[in-house]
Amino acid sequence: MHKNKNNGHTEVSIFFPEAVAKIGSCLVRAKRRIVTRKTIPYLLYFPAFIATVGILYPFFRSVVLSFYEYNPTYGPAYFIGVQNYIDLFQGVTSPSFWLSLRVTLIYAFANISIQLILGLGIALLLVRTFAGYRIVRAVVLFPFMIPPIIEAMMWKLMYEPVTGIINYIGSFLGMPRIGWLGDAAWALPSVIVIDVHNFTPFVAIILLAGLQSLPKRPFEAAQVDGASSWFILKNLTFPLLKPVLYVVLLFRMIESLIMFDMIYAATHGGPANATMSIHVNAYYHGMRWTMFGTSFAFLVILWAMVFSGSFFIIRAWRKALEARMV
Amino acid sequence: MLGKRGLVLICLGLVLLMVLSLNGFAQEKKWLLPPEKADVNWAAYKGTTLTIGLNKHPYTESLRPLIPQFEELTGIEVAYVILPEEEFFEKLLIDLSSGAGLFDIYMTSPMFEWRYQYAGWVEDLLPYYNNPKLTDKEWYNREDFFPLVLRANEWDGTIGGGMGEGRWNGIPVMVEFFVQAYREDLRKKWGLIVPKDYPEWYDVVTKADEQGGADFFGIVERGIRSWSTVHSGYYTGFNSWGQKELTKDLYASIDTPKAIEFTKIWVKALQDAGVPGWPTYTWYDGMESYAAGRIYMYNDCDFFAATYENPAKSTIAGKSGYALPPAGPDGRIASNLWTWALGMSALSRHKEAAWLFLQWATSYHSMIDATVKHDNFNPTRKSIWEHPDVANMVKNWGAYPGQYAENVNLMLTKYGDIRWTPNPDVTAVGDIWCDALHEAYARQKTVEQALKDSTRGINRVMRKWRIALGIEK
Numbered sequence: 001m002h003k004n005k006n007n008g009h010t011e012v013s014i015f016f017p018e019a020v021a022k023i024g025s026c027l028v029r030a031k032r033r034i035v036t037r038k039t040i041p042y043l044l045y046f047p048a049f050i051a052t053v054g055i056l057y058p059f060f061r062s063v064v065l066s067f068y069e070y071n072p073t074y075g076p077a078y079f080i081g082v083q084n085y086i087d088l089f090q091g092v093t094s095p096s097f098w099l100s101l102r103v104t105l106i107y108a109f110a111n112i113s114i115q116l117i118l119g120l121g122i123a124l125l126l127v128r129t130f131a132g133y134r135i136v137r138a139v140v141l142f143p144f145m146i147p148p149i150i151e152a153m154m155w156k157l158m159y160e161p162v163t164g165i166i167n168y169i170g171s172f173l174g175m176p177r178i179g180w181l182g183d184a185a186w187a188l189p190s191v192i193v194i195d196v197h198n199f200t201p202f203v204a205i206i207l208l209a210g211l212q213s214l215p216k217r218p219f220e221a222a223q224v225d226g227a228s229s230w231f232i233l234k235n236l237t238f239p240l241l242k243p244v245l246y247v248v249l250l251f252r253m254i255e256s257l258i259m260f261d262m263i264y265a266a267t268h269g270g271p272a273n274a275t276m277s278i279h280v281n282a283y284y285h286g287m288r289w290t291m292f293g294t295s296f297a298f299l300v301i302l303w304a305m306v307f308s309g310s311f312f313i314i315r316a317w318r319k320a321l322e323a324r325m326v
Numbered sequence: 327m328l329g330k331r332g333l334v335l336i337c338l339g340l341v342l343l344m345v346l347s348l349n350g351f352a353q354e355k356k357w358l359l360p361p362e363k364a365d366v367n368w369a370a371y372k373g374t375t376l377t378i379g380l381n382k383h384p385y386t387e388s389l390r391p392l393i394p395q396f397e398e399l400t401g402i403e404v405a406y407v408i409l410p411e412e413e414f415f416e417k418l419l420i421d422l423s424s425g426a427g428l429f430d431i432y433m434t435s436p437m438f439e440w441r442y443q444y445a446g447w448v449e450d451l452l453p454y455y456n457n458p459k460l461t462d463k464e465w466y467n468r469e470d471f472f473p474l475v476l477r478a479n480e481w482d483g484t485i486g487g488g489m490g491e492g493r494w495n496g497i498p499v500m501v502e503f504f505v506q507a508y509r510e511d512l513r514k515k516w517g518l519i520v521p522k523d524y525p526e527w528y529d530v531v532t533k534a535d536e537q538g539g540a541d542f543f544g545i546v547e548r549g550i551r552s553w554s555t556v557h558s559g560y561y562t563g564f565n566s567w568g569q570k571e572l573t574k575d576l577y578a579s580i581d582t583p584k585a586i587e588f589t590k591i592w593v594k595a596l597q598d599a600g601v602p603g604w605p606t607y608t609w610y611d612g613m614e615s616y617a618a619g620r621i622y623m624y625n626d627c628d629f630f631a632a633t634y635e636n637p638a639k640s641t642i643a644g645k646s647g648y649a650l651p652p653a654g655p656d657g658r659i660a661s662n663l664w665t666w667a668l669g670m671s672a673l674s675r676h677k678e679a680a681w682l683f684l685q686w687a688t689s690y691h692s693m694i695d696a697t698v699k700h701d702n703f704n705p706t707r708k709s710i711w712e713h714p715d716v717a718n719m720v721k722n723w724g725a726y727p728g729q730y731a732e733n734v735n736l737m738l739t740k741y742g743d744i745r746w747t748p749n750p751d752v753t754a755v756g757d758i759w760c761d762a763l764h765e766a767y768a769r770q771k772t773v774e775q776a777l778k779d780s781t782r783g784i785n786r787v788m789r790k791w792r793i794a795l796g797i798e799k
Contacts, residue, residue, distance in 0.1 A: 072423050073441050073445045073750045073751070074750075074794075093783075093786070094758045094761070094787070162601065177602055179604070179606075180603060181603060182549065182602065182605045183603065183768070184765075185768070267605075267606065268550050268551040269551055270551035270764050271549075271764040271767070272764035272765040272767075272768045273765075287419060289751065289753065289757070290441065291754075292423075
């Protein structure tokens, strides 16, 4: 060990040529023992294994706890079998599971269909080149860059019944003043509009990339044969684009089913539970009322919905991919 | 005749009397002295770091500038996390339920303390208060707190009662009651009365709504899907009608004939004279709308007056009147009460240091600064509420000098209290109850049906407590 006096401070530096050499040789020997041809694949998989355990442990713990009466306010958790699920299916939770299921499915179905139609339309427009098309493509992506919670707050201001811009513009068109997010009849469509605004650009950009990657020859041949635009869209663009459409569908289905922050920021699940999705309902039970067992039961069902939906979409995607290869 | 000796004796006696009375005065008023004069070893936990969870609230704004004084006094470092109300309670719940123990001290309130007490998340403050090594009782002067507000933060754990007894869960730092804040200038202009009961209240707000034109509304109330929507103006009216949300056997009783009658008036007023989109309104939205001059009446916190009367924050400064809430059919006035308090986490690893902070932050010395210099209203210490500077600050709030103070005094002595039935699931009860108000407001259900449906939901939540108490098998 060498001690250097420097500006009044004592710096302690480690400099052992022999020790360093010893450590080095030990490491080399250890490396030779551990890193062999047989162990390399396992070592490469190890980080992924850790990540998987990190994800799966909380998941399985949640599944297990969904079979417990787990409410820290009430006392220690105890096993109650499938009672939480029975309560859900009997609709005795408040708000009821069936109401939340209906809201979740309407929300997901409306979002996916509107976003796919609009996204495809935008992608078909943007796939052509025109003056300033690069700027337009960048601008179209803007709403997707806004975090959902900020998007919800922004729209909340626009929806404000008295001072909001939407009713203001509507007044020129003779529209009555609508409560939008505060009106049980309008709340769900209003939240869907927020989601559509936020995520349609994502759909459009992915589909645009898909359109740009399609082979050009079949389209050129169809044009030479004098095929109409509709014929080309229906018989060429759609079938060839199907794998990309399934990918977009998969992403949007998962996001729409599990959407929480946008809905909660906009309406808190109200009014009159009009926007009480499964995820928001689970939040109320868990994070506000400490009924974690019930909350986990909600979330396990939501996971099952997402998993089964993804399973069918991925299967359809594989088939579409195979068909395109043929 | 008195001789020289007699005169000298009298003079000596007078001097002695003066010295004794001065000494007595100093002892009597020890709590007015700065913390350095307290018989507390403030430096005992020097080097400790405390973390405080705070809600974004006017009280928080009044506490923050004072914290460096505590750090200088004790050598304890104070870190704090400030979050909006919803996020604050969420973060706090995660911290407490996971056992992480990030927060040593947090802002709380009786309705939350009831849950935290059952879960074992809040520390009983009495052992710290009674420990002479940690507390100078004479300097701290606990008796100076309004008994009503102090009592609200004490609970013995009896579901359905037991308030004001048992554990001391939190030290109140501000208190609010629910009053009628109305536009006195418009009341005079339109020839309206100050309503004394709810039918009158309905008439007044609908007339104001008609008079005000398209962009002016008779009333605003809180509306988001939350227990807080029920807690404020609505529960005040509900209880003034002699109603409670739970029976003694812990069954919901929000659908009694009287409860239905009152709720019909409330919902009809919101439909006929309220802001459109009422279910999206938070207390803050309501306060801002009223301060922007778009509303005739807001039945909510009295201390919002500090905003209404501040010309920098309000377009209607000096134009409001403040009245007690309308009475029920038999003349009963029963305002609900909300008090923010500071509590100590049972998971804290620095409990003694945390107590020093609580003692300092809620002492007269800190709280007078919080109110006089940083607008913390309403103060929870009697001496501060009666302080000439504070009286001077509020004297012009209202339709006539002293109106605001008059209301607060009546609330503190006669009409205000925690009206909820103490139980750990009170916020769940309130959330579910709020659904009924939304459904009736949206005309999806009749008031009767909506309240009956929420009754079922509340009964399910309360079932476990009925079983625990042997009321139900």
